[in-house]
Structures are given as structure tokens and as C-alpha cells.
Amino acid sequence: MKKTPLWIAMSLASGLLVSGCSNDDDRTDAVTPEPEPQVMVFAPDGKLDARIRRTTYGVPHIEADNIESLAFGSGYAQAQDHLCLLADGVIKANSERSKYFGPHKSIDFATGLPLQEDNQNLVNDFGYKALGIREAAATAMPTLGERSRAMLSGFAAGYNLYLADLASGAVTTPNLPCAGQPWVKPITDVDMLTYLFSMALLPGAANFLDLIFFANPGDGDEYLPRPAATALNTPASKAMLADVRTKALARSQTLTTPQVNPMDMGSNGWGLGAEVTENGKGMVLGNPHFPHTGQLRFWQSHLTIPGFLDVMGGSLVGMPGAVNIGFNQNLAWTHTFSTAEHFIMYNLALKQGDRLTYLFDEEEMAITPRTYSVEVNIGGGVTIPLEKEVYLTAKGPMVEAPPQLAPFGWDDNQAFFIQDANMANTDVLEHWSAMNFASNLEQFQQAFKDFDGVIFNNTMYADDQGNAFYIDDSTVPGLSSDAENAIWLSPDIRAARESAGFTILPGDDSMFAFDAPVAYDQAPKLVRQDFVQNSNNSYWITNPASPIENVSPLYGDRRVEQSLRTRMALTLMSDARGDDGKFSRQDVEAALMSNRAxxxxxxxxxxxxxxxxxxxxxxxxxxxxxxxxxxxxxxxxxxxxxxxxxxxxxxxxxxxxxxxxxxxxxxxxxxxxxxxxxxxxxxxxxxxxxxxxxxxxxxxxxxxxxxxxxxxxxxxxxxxxxxxxxxxxxxxxxANNREGGFNVFAYxxxxxxxxxxxxxxxxxxxxxxxxxxxxxxxxxxxxxVRYGSSWMMVVGFEEEGPQARGLLSYSESNNVMSPHWNDQTQYYSQNTALRPLLFTESAIAAETLSDRSIEFQK
Incomplete structure (x- = not known):
């Protein structure tokens, strides 16, 4: 992570300001103005207070006087819409799924029985323990910046207040069946940070949980969990252990190489500058293609701290008090899934005769076993602890694949481990918060200079001054130039990378090691007055008139064939403009919804x-x-x-x-x-x-x-x-990716x-x-359809501020009892169009459905 000082976006450079001519040296009435006020971070005296107004389609407009209270309101409102998703995300990150649901993934709420008997819960629980995210969160919490601590604590308090209101009957709207169940419980700021750490690993180490579970220096079934000393020796526990063993052995025979950076996990993003818009101001098209279910689901909100922050957009569920893709009074931005790699798999050379020692610059380094325990529900309210060893290097967990996935084996000569650049990424909240507070291009760029929290995204930006900006400053391993050259030129490394779909480097040579992400000045970036765009190909032709070259190969390929969707995007960029050759907001929306192939x-x-x-x-x-x-x-x-x-x-x-x-x-x-x-x-x-x-x-x-x-x-x-x-x-x-669609869906x-x-x-x-x-x-x-265009927006700027239309294609709430479970879904089906986004006070007041203030004394 970058270690530069915390950037407060709303602060202005201070200095001595005097009136009159510069030669009035002897004036005694010169006045030094008061410093620009800074946004309040924590709630004064621990009293959290937020106002939540909901407008048409259930969109919450959350207002507070400080960052902690704003996150408090966000936590409450998100729990209203997505309680079950949030609760499940927390127990998953905390390795507690097996404790509540047994070893298998997916339960039937009606019967409590598993829908898939696959040991998925057990694999996840041991995997996240091996990655150490809970321990890392507890250690990191006291060291976080003030904004991050305020956002995490405020969000947890809002979530917990909603649980308390459910329990007391203060909330009368029926909720999903998960309400009141033992796994839906109060959370802490450490729980929320653990959850964010788990999300940060989604493009990297989280794809390898099976291979972490399977890894062991033996050649047999030593990787299987066993009863801890305190486990109950009952017929039920014996039956569960036999079932786990059978399913684990079967699972090991069906594993496949993890697919990272899948093309479906994509998006379209445009930043249009002064040269191509009708009024000479910037415009942004945001069109992320993400799951319509699960924890990568977007949620729309409008966040306001009067005088300091006024931002609207979509955020992944669980983002505590920040907008991921959106706009404020002066600028807008969007993201697409980057082709960059966020981890390295290292191939270790082992010491002869010792599978737990590897060589690094000819020095012996230890592979350390660590025993973890997971509580497993065996029914009837009884849990038993299972334990197993996971194997760790100083920089990441060991991974091993069954024989059919060679060459990722662990034998007398070699073994493999994963090092993820997003491990315990403490910059996530600071980075997006800085983008939310930014008011111009310089401040927006400063967010990327100060932080490395945009974990797996390209960023496209435009502002009211007509600037367009692109950057892929996702968290990418910062390798030496010699290592980068080897990735480009070594036939063996290139062949392994092409075969596996990710980079595998020698683990015995410090030339290939990394300790930090790629620095801002080495990341691919581009400032234009015409346009920047991305549709999930690499940075290379963000703008074909100015190809980006000479960056780390870990950012993706250059000079390669582009997808049909990228070619569609660039075609639309050219021929979807108005008769004057310039874009209006209507032209951009029409391009998005044209459904050309x-x-x-x-x-x-x-x-x-x-x-x-x-x-x-x-x-x-x-x-x-x-x-x-x-x-x-x-x-x-x-x-x-x-x-x-x-x-x-x-x-x-x-x-x-x-x-x-x-x-x-x-x-x-x-x-x-x-x-x-x-x-x-x-x-x-x-x-x-x-x-x-x-x-x-x-x-x-x-x-x-x-x-x-x-x-x-x-x-x-x-x-x-x-x-x-x-x-x-x-x-x-x-359309669909295979047809070369732009507004695409998958199934x-x-x-x-x-x-x-x-x-x-x-x-x-x-x-x-x-x-x-x-x-x-x-x-x-x-x-x-269960995947594709999700949070869509087109934002342009006029003299009076941003003008925006958008849509959350699967609607605001995951609560089947909510009136906002299907309303935007129905809107898209009937209109195939965006809707107005209510950003001004007059627009909000005209369409307010509910208005509630919440408070809590810490």
C-alpha cells in the first residue's frame, strides 16, 4: 500500500492572503482568513445521527454531518435492503459457514438442508483462515486512517440498529426469512474490515481456496480435516466425518484450474471530453456487467454531508458509506474489470529431502504448518471442531493441485505458493472516499497517488471542465524491470502463463519477488480531451489515437486482437454521435441501449x-x-x-x-x-x-x-x-459478449x-x-438472465451541475417483501431505457416516499 500522508479531498492549500498591493509592506490591517473547514470524521460525543429519505424505486438519500454518521445511515439502509447478503458475507469471511450450516454450500431455508453436498463451506472456512484475513483485520484496525475507522464503526452501528429494530418490532416491514436466525447477528468494525479483506481477494487468492485446502507435503489424504481432541465421538459426528471424507475425495477429482479475470466479469466505461460533447463539458457512461445475485451485487445511494460531500451512484453491497461508481457536483467516474493480474504464483525449488524447506537466493526458507480449527454443524444444534494443517510461507499460503491439474504438485523437488498484492489491503475505503470527495482532476488523480485501494478496476473519468482521464491503478504486483522483461521474453514463463491463465514465476530468485504494488507513475494512464474507454480488453487502445505501451506485462496484453465487444464500443464511439459529430447525453444513452451486435x-x-x-x-x-x-x-x-x-x-x-x-x-x-x-x-x-x-x-x-x-x-x-x-x-x-454486444447479459x-x-x-x-x-x-x-448490465448511468454536466440518468437493472432490494424488489426490473423490461436520477434537493423533495431520522449513542 502507498504510504503517503492522508489526503483530505475538501482541504485547500492554505497560505497568507493579504489585500491591497504587494508593496504595502507596512500595512497593519492585513487579515489572515480562517483555514478552510475540514469535514468532521467522527460523530461528536459518540452520538450517531443520520437522515434517510427514500425516493421512487426505493433509492436512499442519506444525510449526516460527519463521515461516521453517514456510514451509520448507509449501514442501516443497506441492512433494510440486503440483510441476508450482508450477514452471509460476514460469516463467510469469518470462516463460520460450517458452524451454522454444516460442511456443504447452499441451504434450503424451508428445510435447513444443504442443496449441494460438496464441502464448499468447509473449503471456504479453512481457506479464509489460511489467508489470515480475520487476524489481519484485528491487527490493522487500530492503525487505519480516521476515515476508514469511522466508516467501519458507523456502518456496523447502523446494521446493528436495524437488527435491534427488527427484534423490538420497531420495523414493521416484513423481512427475508433470515431475520432472527442465529447467523444473523450484530457485527463489529473488525467484522466489516474482514469482509472487505475477503472482497479484495476475489480477483486473486480467493480463486485458489480449493488448492489451499488440498495443499500438503504428503502424497496421500493428509489434507483431510480430522476431529479435534474435543470433538464428540458420537454416531452423528462419525457419520459427518465419513461424509466429509467421501465428498472431499470426490471433489479433488473434479477440480479445474481456477479462471481468474473471466471475460464475463466485465463492464463498459466511457469518459468523454470537451472535444466530443455538444456543450464542451465532460460526460461518463457507466455500464458494469456484474452478477445480478450474490455479494457482487450493486446498491444505489445518495450520500451527503452538507458543505463537504454530495455524491450519488452504485456501490457493491457491504461498501460502508462510499460510492464505487458515480458522480458528484463536478465529476463522474466508472470502472471496468481490469485484465491486470493481482497475484503471482511462485514455483519453489525445495531443499533435497525436505519438502518443508525451499531455497531463496540459495538461502533456506521454511514452509510453516499451522493448525486451524473450524466448527462444523452436525445437526440438532450440535457442532464439533474439525482441524487441519495449512502450510504457509512468509508471503502467502501454499497451494497444490491434484495430479490431473499438474504441474501444480508438491513433490520432492518443487512446490507452489500464492502471493496476493491485495492481501489485507487497508486502502480500499480511503481510496474510494477520496474519489467521492474530489472536486477536480488533480484531486481525483491524487487519490490514486495516495492510495492503492481500487483492487481490480480500470477507471474512466470526466468532469465539468471537459477533461477525460483513464487509469488502471488496480493493485498489481510491483516487479523489477528484469522480472518484467523475463515475463515478456522468456519462452518458459510465457508458455506457463498462457497455459495456466496467470503468471507463474521462479520462487528461488529475489529478482522475481515483490513487496509492494506498482507505483502510480508506472501505471497505464491517459488524459484526453476527446475520449477514453474500456470494454475489458487491456489498457492498450484506451484511445486508438494514443496507444498505451511500456507498462508492466501484469497489466495485460498489448497489440493483440480485441474482443467483438470492444470493437462494438469503438464503433459506437464513432458512429453513435449526433449529426454535428458530438455527443449529447441522449446520444450516449441511445448508444448504450441500442443493443447492436x-x-x-x-x-x-x-x-x-x-x-x-x-x-x-x-x-x-x-x-x-x-x-x-x-x-x-x-x-x-x-x-x-x-x-x-x-x-x-x-x-x-x-x-x-x-x-x-x-x-x-x-x-x-x-x-x-x-x-x-x-x-x-x-x-x-x-x-x-x-x-x-x-x-x-x-x-x-x-x-x-x-x-x-x-x-x-x-x-x-x-x-x-x-x-x-x-x-x-x-x-x-x-445482447451477449459472443454476439459482440455492448449492453450484454449472461445466463x-x-x-x-x-x-x-x-x-x-x-x-x-x-x-x-x-x-x-x-x-x-x-x-x-x-x-x-442472471448476469450482465447492472448499475447503469449516463452523467453529463451543465452550468447548473450534473444531469444524470441511470438504472439498477435488478432493483434496489433483495428482500422479496419489498416494493423495490422488482420495480426497476419491470421498468427495464418495459422501457429498455434509463430513468432520471434525483440529485437536487427539489427533485428529491418532489418524489420522497419516506423520511426517517435514526440515531444511536455509542
């Missing part, structure tokens, strides 16, 4: 020509499958140019997209000097018709019409608290919904060629 714009006319030549002659897909593609071609000819609800053959285009390969199906290859237009030109060898034939057979084989409108197949349907289907389906517009969220809250799912549709579930995750009911 770059794949179709790239190849559909050529594909239809090939269709005409093919006629009714069957296309041979395999030895057992030939398809007359003429019905598919006729359906595609009716496609209306966008993936809207009324788009005929939208599903056919999607299934074709999942079988389309730019390398195999395009003749003109990628040229890095023309990344927007290459590769191109549909191959004339008939391979694209084979892909179309397979797509056609898959849809018809599962009972879907080729000319079905997309809205008849793509829908949102939420789950009830017990995991059953709500029965309320909303037809849904929007399975299992990998990104690490909560206990169950979600219903429909049977998978089967691929006509492979007989396996389709890559598109089509179900027997259609495309069940």
Missing part, C-alpha cells in the same frame, strides 16, 4: 450471400448430422439489426455466435495497426454455414422456433427465499454467486452436436 454487422451480409448459394442443399455438420439451413437463413434475414425483445432470430444469432471463431471463420487476420477493423471477411470455405447449421439444429432440437423473437426466449425471473422460482418473468432485451451465475442463498435453475438445453449442455447456457425455458 458487432458480429452481425461484421459477417451477416456475407453469411446471407453464402446462404443463398447453399440453397436447400444440406450442410454436413458431422457423420450423423446434416441440416438444411434455408429456414435458418430465412429467419436471419428478418433480424432487425439489434438484440431487442422484438428481434426475430435473436436466439439463432446468439447460438451462431457461440460457434463462431474469428481465427477459423475470418480470412483477413488481425493486424495490430488496425485493431478496430481486423480480423474481417467471412471465410468462403463453408465453415460458417456449418456453425449456422449446428446452431439451427440445437434450437429446433430443443423445441425453439428459429424465427422466435428474442423477448420470447430471454427473460429475468428471480428466486424466492427458498430457492423456488418466483413465477414472474420479465422479457428482456440485450449462469454459479461461479460468481458465492452465497448461501439458493437460486432456482432450469434444465440445460443440449447441443445438437455434442449432446452436452450448450455453451450459451440455453435452458429448456430459454435464456434465464
Amino acid at each position: 458487432y458480429l452481425a454487422e461484421l459477417v451477416l451480409p456475407q453469411l446471407l450471400v453464402q446462404c443463398e448459394a447453399q440453397g436447400t442443399t444440406p450442410v454436413v455438420v458431422s457423420d450423423s448430422l446434416s441440416v438444411d439451413v434455408s429456414p435458418a437463413c430465412a429467419a436471419l434475414a428478418k433480424w432487425n439489426g439489434a438484440q431487442n425483445q422484438d428481434s426475430v432470430a435473436g436466439a439463432l444469432l446468439r447460438e451462431f455466435g457461440y460457434r463462431f471463431d474469428t481465427e477459423a471463420h475470418l480470412d483477413v487476420p488481425f493486424v495490430y495497426t488496425d485493431p478496430l477493423n481486423t480480423p474481417n471477411t467471412l471465410a468462403a470455405d463453408g465453415s460458417a454455414l456449418v456453425a449456422l447449421a449446428a446452431a439451427s439444429a440445437t434450437l429446433t432440437g430443443n423445441g425453439f422456433a428459429l424465427d422466435a423473437p428474442l423477448g420470447s426466449m430471454q427473460f429475468v425471473e428471480k428466486s424466492m427465499p427458498d430457492g423456488s422460482a418466483s413465477g414472474v418473468r420479465f422479457p428482456w432485451a440485450g 449462469s451465475n454459479e461461479a460468481n454467486d458465492d452465497t448461501l442463498l439458493p437460486q432456482h435453475a432450469y434444465p440445460a438445453a443440449l447441443d445438437a452436436v455434442t449432446g452436452a449442455p450448450t455453451a450459451s447456457e440455453l435452458t429448456t425455458e430459454g435464456y434465464h
